[in-house]
Amino acid sequence: MPAMASATIRSTSTGRRFSGLGVLHLSSSSLRMAPVLDHKNTSLTVANWEISSHRDPESYPTVELNAAVRLAEKHIPSVPHWRFCYLIIRKVFVYGAFLIHRLDPDLRDAVCILSLVCIALDTVEDDTSMDTEVKTPVLMAFHRxxxxxxxxFACGTKDFRVLMNKFHHVxxxxxxxxxxxxxxxxxVSMTIGAGMAKFLYKEVETIEDYDEYCHYVAGVIGLGFxxxxxxxxxxxxxxxxxFHSMxxxxxxxxxxxxYLEDNNEIPKSLQNLRMFWPRQIWGKYVDKSEDLKFEKNSIKAVHCLNEMITNALIHADDCLKYISAVQHPTIFQSCAMTQIVAIGTLTSCYNNIQVFRGVENMRFGLAPKAVVGSKTISDFYGVFYDFTCVLKSKIDDNDPNATKTxxxxxxxLNTLQELRNLKTEGSKQSI
Structure with a gap:
C-alpha cells in the first residue's frame, strides 16, 4: 500500500499509506501540498523547505506537473468505462495520473487499472465507519x-466513494x-486483500509485523508493477x-x-483505532502509543521517532544501488520521485516534535525537489545526497539511537559517493 491519502472518513485522501502503488506513487499527503516553484514570490531551501508565501499551497501544485496532466487529459479514451478510469484516477491519484499518461498505451492501461484496484482496496481497509466483519470478506474476495x-461497494467519501460506487467501470x-x-x-489484489484482512485483526506488535504489513500494502504493489x-x-x-525496497x-x-493522523482517527473505538508503528519500538518509550503526542513525553516521543526513521533508512541502499538500471524515462522518473519524497520526508521528520503536534506544513517544497531530482540519474544522486546530509546534520549525540543512525x-552517503564516482568514470570512458 502506498506507497503509494488515507482513511476514508478523514479530511485527507484515501491511499496515503499506499506508497507502494509501485514506483508510481507519490503519497497524496505529501503532494497535495506541493507549491508552485515561483522564484519571485517563494523562497525554497533544502535545509528546512521553508516556503515564504501567503498562498495556499494546495491551490498551486507544481506548474510542470499540472501542465503535463492537463496535456495528458486530452488523450483520455472516449469509451465510457475507460474514460471513467482515467478521469477518476486524475482525482484520486493526481501525480500518479501524470506519470501513467506518459507510459506506452498498452502498459498505461494496465498500470491505470492496477492503481485503481489498489486504491479501492485501500478505501475499503481505511473506512473506519465499517465494522471489521464487513470489510474482511470484501478484502478477501477482491481478486474475484x-x-x-x-x-x-459503497464505502469511502468524495471521489473515493464515486470510485467504489462505479467500480464496474474498472x-x-x-x-x-x-x-x-x-x-x-x-x-496483487489477492495478496494485498489477504494481508489487509490479516492486519484488521492483528496488531503491529513487532518489527517483523511492521515489515510484513509494509510488504502487503507496499512491497507487493511494487513487485506487481x-x-x-x-x-x-x-x-x-x-x-x-x-521495487520491493523502494x-x-x-x-x-x-x-x-x-502518526498523528492515525491516532486521531474517528471513531476512536477500540475496534477501529489502529497503530502502524510497532509496539516493539514505541513500547520502549511510553505505555500507550497515543501517549507520544502529550507534551510531557516530548523527549521520549522524539527519541521514538528517530528510532522509527533509523529503521526506515535500512531500505535506502537497495533503492540507490539499482535505480541506475532503470532505462525507460517515465519509469525512472517515477522511481526517482518516490525516493526523493521518501528521504525528504524522513529528513523533515527527524528530531521534529511537530510529527506529534501537526504535520500539515512538513512537506512544503518536496514536489519541486522531486521533479528536479528525477530529470537524470546525476540529478537524483545529487538531491538524495543533499537530503541525507541535512538529516546527518540533525542527529543529536544525546539520542539513544544516534550511533546507529x-x-x-x-x-x-558512501553508497551515493561510490555511485557518483562510477557514473563519472563511465562518462569518461564513453567520451
Missing amino acids: HIYDREWH STSFLELGSSYQKVIED SKLICASGIEDLPPDEF SVFAQKADIIQD KERVEAI
Missing part, C-alpha cells in the same frame, strides 16, 4: 470482484486487458528487491509522518 462487471476495463496483465493484477513492465516487454528491469521505503516514510546515514 475485479472479474465481475456488475460489482460495486472491472469492465480490467477485462479488456491482456491475460498476462490480468493475472498480475489478480495476484515490475511484473507489468516485464509483461509489456519495454525494458529489462533491476532485481525484484529494488515501495517499503516510501511506505515507512508515510507511516512515520502520519549515523552508521546508516554514512552508509547511504
Whole structure:
C-alpha cells in the first residue's frame, strides 16, 4: 500500500499509506501540498523547505506537473468505462495520473487499472465507519470482484466513494486487458486483500509485523508493477528487491509522518483505532502509543521517532544501488520521485516534535525537489545526497539511537559517493 491519502472518513485522501502503488506513487499527503516553484514570490531551501508565501499551497501544485496532466487529459479514451478510469484516477491519484499518461498505451492501461484496484482496496481497509466483519470478506474476495462487471461497494467519501460506487467501470476495463496483465493484477489484489484482512485483526506488535504489513500494502504493489513492465516487454528491469525496497521505503516514510493522523482517527473505538508503528519500538518509550503526542513525553516521543526513521533508512541502499538500471524515462522518473519524497520526508521528520503536534506544513517544497531530482540519474544522486546530509546534520549525540543512525546515514552517503564516482568514470570512458 502506498506507497503509494488515507482513511476514508478523514479530511485527507484515501491511499496515503499506499506508497507502494509501485514506483508510481507519490503519497497524496505529501503532494497535495506541493507549491508552485515561483522564484519571485517563494523562497525554497533544502535545509528546512521553508516556503515564504501567503498562498495556499494546495491551490498551486507544481506548474510542470499540472501542465503535463492537463496535456495528458486530452488523450483520455472516449469509451465510457475507460474514460471513467482515467478521469477518476486524475482525482484520486493526481501525480500518479501524470506519470501513467506518459507510459506506452498498452502498459498505461494496465498500470491505470492496477492503481485503481489498489486504491479501492485501500478505501475499503481505511473506512473506519465499517465494522471489521464487513470489510474482511470484501478484502478477501477482491481478486474475484475485479472479474465481475456488475460489482460495486459503497464505502469511502468524495471521489473515493464515486470510485467504489462505479467500480464496474474498472472491472469492465480490467477485462479488456491482456491475460498476462490480468493475472498480475489478480495476484496483487489477492495478496494485498489477504494481508489487509490479516492486519484488521492483528496488531503491529513487532518489527517483523511492521515489515510484513509494509510488504502487503507496499512491497507487493511494487513487485506487481515490475511484473507489468516485464509483461509489456519495454525494458529489462533491476532485481525484484529494488521495487520491493523502494515501495517499503516510501511506505515507512508515510507511516512515520502520519502518526498523528492515525491516532486521531474517528471513531476512536477500540475496534477501529489502529497503530502502524510497532509496539516493539514505541513500547520502549511510553505505555500507550497515543501517549507520544502529550507534551510531557516530548523527549521520549522524539527519541521514538528517530528510532522509527533509523529503521526506515535500512531500505535506502537497495533503492540507490539499482535505480541506475532503470532505462525507460517515465519509469525512472517515477522511481526517482518516490525516493526523493521518501528521504525528504524522513529528513523533515527527524528530531521534529511537530510529527506529534501537526504535520500539515512538513512537506512544503518536496514536489519541486522531486521533479528536479528525477530529470537524470546525476540529478537524483545529487538531491538524495543533499537530503541525507541535512538529516546527518540533525542527529543529536544525546539520542539513544544516534550511533546507529549515523552508521546508516554514512552508509547511504558512501553508497551515493561510490555511485557518483562510477557514473563519472563511465562518462569518461564513453567520451
